[in-house]
Amino acid sequence: MTLANEQNGSVARSDERLKKVSTLTAILRRPELGAVAGLVLVTIFFLLTANPAMFTLAGVMNFMAPAAQLGILAIGAALLMIGGEFDLSIGSMVAFAGLVFGTALVVWQVPLSVAILVAIAFAVFIGITNAQLTMRTGLPSFIVTLAFLFILRGLTLVGLKWASGGATQLRGMKEAVAGSPLAPLFSGDAFPGLFTWLAQAGIIDTFPNGSPRVSGIPVEILWFIAIALLATWILLRTRFGNWIFASGGDPRAARKSGVPVARVKTTLFVVTALCATLVAILTVLDAGSTDARRGFQKEFEAIIAAVIGGCLLTGGYGSAIGAFFGSIVFGMVLIGLTYTSIDQDWYLVFLGGMLLTAVVFNNVIRKRVTGER
Amino acid sequence: MSTSQTPLVEVRNLVKHFGSVIALNGVSMSVNHNEVLCLLGDNGAGKSTLINTLAGVHKPTSGDFLVDGQPRVFSGPRDALDAGIATVYQDLAMIPLMSVTRNFFMGREPLIGFGPFKRMNMDEADNVTRDEMHKIGIDVRDPQQAVGTLSGGERQCVAIARAVYFGAKVLILDEPTSALGVAQTSMVLKYINQVRAKGLGVIFITHNVRHAYAVGNRFTVLNRGKTLGTYAKNEIGIDELQNLMAGGKELQSLSEELGGTI
Numbered sequence: 006m007t008l009a010n011e012q013n014g015s016v017a018r019s020d021e022r023l024k025k026v027s028t029l030t031a032i033l034r035r036p037e038l039g040a041v042a043g044l045v046l047v048t049i050f051f052l053l054t055a056n057p058a059m060f061t062l063a064g065v066m067n068f069m070a071p072a073a074q075l076g077i078l079a080i081g082a083a084l085l086m087i088g089g090e091f092d093l094s095i096g097s098m099v100a101f102a103g104l105v106f107g108t109a110l111v112v113w114q115v116p117l118s119v120a121i122l123v124a125i126a127f128a129v130f131i132g133i134t135n136a137q138l139t140m141r142t143g144l145p146s147f148i149v150t151l152a153f154l155f156i157l158r159g160l161t162l163v164g165l166k167w168a169s170g171g172a173t174q175l176r177g178m179k180e181a182v183a184g185s186p187l188a189p190l191f192s193g194d195a196f197p198g199l200f201t202w203l204a205q206a207g208i209i210d211t212f213p214n215g216s217p218r219v220s221g222i223p224v225e226i227l228w229f230i231a232i233a234l235l236a237t238w239i240l241l242r243t244r245f246g247n248w249i250f251a252s253g254g255d256p257r258a259a260r261k262s263g264v265p266v267a268r269v270k271t272t273l274f275v276v277t278a279l280c281a282t283l284v285a286i287l288t289v290l291d292a293g294s295t296d297a298r299r300g301f302q303k304e305f306e307a308i309i310a311a312v313i314g315g316c317l318l319t320g321g322y323g324s325a326i327g328a329f330f331g332s333i334v335f336g337m338v339l340i341g342l343t344y345t346s347i348d349q350d351w352y353l354v355f356l357g358g359m360l361l362t363a364v365v366f367n368n369v370i371r372k373r374v375t376g377e378r
Numbered sequence: 379m380s381t382s383q384t385p386l387v388e389v390r391n392l393v394k395h396f397g398s399v400i401a402l403n404g405v406s407m408s409v410n411h412n413e414v415l416c417l418l419g420d421n422g423a424g425k426s427t428l429i430n431t432l433a434g435v436h437k438p439t440s441g442d443f444l445v446d447g448q449p450r451v452f453s454g455p456r457d458a459l460d461a462g463i464a465t466v467y468q469d470l471a472m473i474p475l476m477s478v479t480r481n482f483f484m485g486r487e488p489l490i491g492f493g494p495f496k497r498m499n500m501d502e503a504d505n506v507t508r509d510e511m512h513k514i515g516i517d518v519r520d521p522q523q524a525v526g527t528l529s530g531g532e533r534q535c536v537a538i539a540r541a542v543y544f545g546a547k548v549l550i551l552d553e554p555t556s557a558l559g560v561a562q563t564s565m566v567l568k569y570i571n572q573v574r575a576k577g578l579g580v581i582f583i584t585h586n587v588r589h590a591y592a593v594g595n596r597f598t599v600l601n602r603g604k605t606l607g608t609y610a611k612n613e614i615g616i617d618e619l620q621n622l623m624a625g626g627k628e629l630q631s632l633s634e635e636l637g638g639t640i
């Protein structure tokens with residue numbers, strides 16, 4: 006099959022033209038460098054300016070919860086961006102999935118497991134629709150999914166009025182899932198026993214009555230970490246990961262080399278829609294209701310977090326763990342400002358500034374590291 | 379060449395239209411075991427279109443396409459690769475942002491592990507890449523470096539090494555030596571011979587008549603989307619072949635004008 010068996014010449018393993026790659030250079034090559042640097046800077050900033058309560062266990066949970074909700078979307082968006090496409094409909098998808106999930110629970114009164122399956126089925130359908138429209142028409146996914154940003158948001162409004170009899174809010178999810186064995190996976194705090202024990206042992210802060218101030222880790226944080234690890238492993242270590250990079254780097258070359266580009270991109274659109282659905286399930290169960298503004302503008306925040314995490318807008322380069330750190334930066338600034346005397350509305354200024362810095366930085370890094378000519 | 383055996387790949391009256399453009403207008407050719415078929419012709423004659431069709435990139439508009447004597451329709455390049463047809467494309471089909479190793483194994487990743495824990499065997503991939511590149515005469519400094527940082531010739535060598543490594547039945551090379559140095563070019567010609575000696579069929583596209591004559595067993599000449607003719611090596615001389623390659627234009631006068639060096 007190969008010529009390897011015929012020639013057994015010894016192969017030199019070193020090369021005099023190669024400077025020893027220091028650990029520093031190896032780190033500089035990583036796409037998530039920018040997000041880690043941003044996280045360090047933001048942490049230092051808040052250590053200096055914020056009320057120390059921000060970095061207590063309760064404070065950390067406080068900013069990690071919104072970071073997790075955004076991060077689950079951002080990791081999906083990052084994978085899709087590396088695969089060379091955008092999905093601007095994820096924010097609206099959160100609202101739409103919230104509607105489907107809520108309607109299934111409250112109106113059709115099916116068990117939680119069935120409601121989740123129904124929501125997943127809708128997500129798969131919308132992901133495939135986005136993918137097929139993008140690939141069949143050859144239009145940029147930017148435009149196709151922009152249309153779905155409006156379509157899904159509108160459908161959510163119409164659907165909510167229909168399901169709730171005229172309102173734009175649907176209530177009663179908490180009651181509907183009470184007692185369901187699946188509920189602890191998607192709502193509340195994990196490991197309450199451990200935290201009670203830690204409180205009794207005096208390791209973590211307690212209220213005067215002896216119960217822990219933090220009763221457990223909010224489940225969305227665990228989902229966030231698990232998805233970040235899984236996505237990173239898939240990207241860097243699996244065949245599908247190689248296909249994602251290839252499909253985003255140059256779809257024609259990838260296809261010619263035997264990568265099933267259409268299948269890869271379709272899967273990624275579905276994954277993004279599923280991430281939005283997971284966020285919908287988590288936040289709807291958390292709030293006990295769903296409304297038409299759920300996930301509003303989250304598509305932009307998710308894409309920005311992915312870009313801060315090192316994803317190139319042109320595809321083929323980026324990292325899931327970078328999007329993870331990028332989302333934490335977001336959560337920190339959003340919540341951190343409330344621990345300072347700074348006006349919270351600076352958040353938006355920060356958001357834009359961070360995006361600009363990240364894009365410029367990514368461009369420079371890409372040119373230097375990958376030797377683009 | 380014996381005509382009794384079934385060709386590995388054969389096309390008859392292949393037609394390929396791109397909208398209103400007629401790129402191929404009835405091309406016939408075949409390649410056998412143990413044979414180097416040189417595909418020759420002017421710029422725009424349709425050589426790349428023909429091999430892209432063989433490699434599954436394009437679907438033919440009409441005509442017969444046989445693999446091992448059986449009619450086949452490839453739904454994409456993956457099918458062709460699965461059938462043992464590996465190609466060095468004229469545009470190389472490399473991804474600049476990805477590492478040499480990831481490019482080398484793109485679409486054909488070596489896996490270890492079981493079930494859901496199946497993953498790419500990166501160490502093996504790195505070693506194979508380095509060894510295969512070393513054999514073709516390029517010392518890859520670091521298999522994890524991005525292909526975009528390689529020189530044009532080095533990149534071409536990655537594409538060739540990749541196709542030779544994965545080609546099990548037919549190896550297609552579309553102007554593989556256009557950017558190569560003298561040593562690497564000789565290496566590639568030597569490779570073509572080695573691959574043929576192992577029993578594979580090779581389709582070799584070049585504009586260099588001496589390269590073609592050095593390794594080719596048969597020559598199919600295309601002109602404006604049609605087959606001008608197919609000649610065994612003992613039927614045709616190198617000068618005659620060169621004239622055919624130029625689409626029948628007389629090169630003599632041009633050659634004299636330039637001092638007789640082409």
Ligand SMILES: Nc1ncnc2c1ncn2[C@@H]1O[C@H](COP(=O)(O)OP(=O)(O)OP(=O)(O)O)[C@@H](O)[C@H]1O
Nearest residue numbers: 396399400401419420421422423424425426427428
């Ligand atoms: N995708 C396409 N769409 C439209 N026309 C095309 C397409 N691909 C090739 N052609 C046309 O088909 C003809 C043959 O092109 P092809 O690339 O096969 O030539 P070639 O023989 O490989 O030439 P060269 O020696 O320059 O590589 C050209 O006139 C080209 O313009």
Ligand SMILES: [Mg+2]
Nearest residue numbers: 425426427468
């Ligand atoms: Mg060509």
